[in-house]
């Protein structure tokens with residue numbers, strides 16, 4: 001799947017790109033995300049892919065852009081979707097949704113606040129967002145904690161689909177820890193930037209933790 005969006009730098013333009021599936025549902029990009037959505041839904045007949053990881057080999061390849069558009073696309077089918085900022089190294093979902101990153105994932109995991117109080121209900125279908133929360137000094141420990149496993153079990157009962165916007169797989173252990181506990185991984189590659197070896201290494205590392213790589217989004221960032 002090749003995405004080709006215009007390259008613009010302003011926050012307004014970035015946000016526009018992030019939300020194109022919502023603001024312009026008849027665009028080619030929105031159509032491509034619907035195809036990705038369908039491919040994920042049909043990649044397993046017996047088992048529903050409820051928990052999805054979005055990652056890439058390195059930073060800046062389009063993970064957050066893809067995570068938001070995919071979440072919008074799935075929520076447009078009437079599903080209750082939770083989009084989580086699990087990139088505790090460089091969280092940006094709160095900026096995209098113009099939210100204060102006061103309470104979020106880390107606060108829920110540390111038992112500081114219940115999930116219902118930390119999630120933000122968007123105006124897009126039944127899409128809810130959980131920002132990263134306050135970044136602790138030990139993000140990997142938190143991601144790999146028992147609290148995280150219990151949290152995943154709980155949210156699977158409440159939501160139809162959960163999407164984790166994760167850090168680059170080659171740069172932290174966090175994504176591998178999470179991928180091993182989730183139903184599937186979508187790998188985002190920047191056609192201009194990702195090199196073949198890094199992509200293969202990311203795929204290999206994900207397989208090592210028994211993650212199921214459901215597909216690859218080739219993000220054509222000029």
Ligand SMILES: Nc1ncnc2c1ncn2[C@@H]1O[C@H](COP(=O)(O)OP(=O)(O)OP(=O)(O)O)[C@@H](O)[C@H]1O
Nearest residue numbers: 005006007014059060061062063064065220221222
């Ligand atoms: N197809 C595209 N065309 C042009 N610009 C793009 C495209 N995809 C993403 N961008 C822009 O590139 C920047 C990085 O994208 P994004 O935040 O989605 O990447 P990321 O992989 O989440 O980065 P990070 O590793 O920092 O979390 C953003 O400013 C985004 O708007």
Ligand SMILES: [Mg+2]
Nearest residue numbers: 063064087092
């Ligand atoms: Mg990101």
